[in-house]
Amino acid sequence: MLQRYLWKLLPKPQRAFLLGRLPVVDRQVVNKSMSAQRAFPKAFEQRACLFIHVPKCAGSSICTALFEGWRPGHLPLYWYEEQFPERYAAAYKFAFVRDPLERAYSAYAFLRGNELGSRDQGAQRLVRRYRDFDDFIARWLHAETIPRQLHFAAQTDFLVDSLGHLALDFIGYQEHLERDFHLVCEHLGIDGRLPHVNGSRQRQPMPAREFCSVRTRRLVRRVYQRDYDLLGYE
Numbered sequence: 001m002l003q004r005y006l007w008k009l010l011p012k013p014q015r016a017f018l019l020g021r022l023p024v025v026d027r028q029v030v031n032k033s034m035s036a037q038r039a040f041p042k043a044f045e046q047r048a049c050l051f052i053h054v055p056k057c058a059g060s061s062i063c064t065a066l067f068e069g070w071r072p073g074h075l076p077l078y079w080y081e082e083q084f085p086e087r088y089a090a091a092y093k094f095a096f097v098r099d100p101l102e103r104a105y106s107a108y109a110f111l112r113g114n115e116l117g118s119r120d121q122g123a124q125r126l127v128r129r130y131r132d133f134d135d136f137i138a139r140w141l142h143a144e145t146i147p148r149q150l151h152f153a154a155q156t157d158f159l160v161d162s163l164g165h166l167a168l169d170f171i172g173y174q175e176h177l178e179r180d181f182h183l184v185c186e187h188l189g190i191d192g193r194l195p196h197v198n199g200s201r202q203r204q205p206m207p208a209r210e211f212c213s214v215r216t217r218r219l220v221r222r223v224y225q226r227d228y229d230l231l232g233y234e
Helices: 002-009 012-020 024-033 042-047 059-067 077-083 085-090 100-113 118-127 133-139 174-188 214-223 225-231
Strands: 049-052 092-097 170-173
Touching (some): 024 077, 042 049, 049 077, 059 174, 077 085, 100 133, 133 214
Parallel strands (some): 049 092
16 A cells, blocks of 8 residues: 555656566556556456466457456466465466467557557557568567567566466467367356457468568567477477
8 A cells, every 4th residue: 555655656757767667567567556456356256267368369359258358457477476365376377378470470460450549559550660570570579679568578478476487277379279268168167158359450361480481480489489488389
């Protein structure tokens, strides 16, 4: 309570300056921690679960199927661990992930081609500066830039606990989405149906690895090396 009070005493420009220096995942943690709405989500409590919504990994579809469309935002695992230790320990903790190259292209296509709200328009202007996906990867996607943009932040930034470990009970893979979603439903004891929500309008109908350059694949591999290693992608 005292921390929130002191935070609110800071002038808005100073708050914005301090937040701007943080990686985007940590920035969300500070914003949420300093807000008055810090209760453990009722949707998670009802299901006795905790879902970590990694951007562009079918999270909107999963939230529609399991939580009647309610979405938790993109808060990392460690935030729940620190804020709600007892509920965190008891909950079935799960997330879905995706091949880093395919996820990067999905985020790029989503931002470039969809009509978006004000929250995402800055990111949309960013990707539209570049000629195509290869150009975007070559000129923008670097280890120093991805922590600044939510859609391109590393997946493992959302999935590790306060000690930096993957501490989930289940990680589903978008490459086996129906199968892994069914396994989650089995554990939760529900009969869920997975819709397709929040897709990218202008994405290519083929996997990114089939049309992007070899250089692009190598750059993505280098930038997201921890995701490839910890999530088991080749």
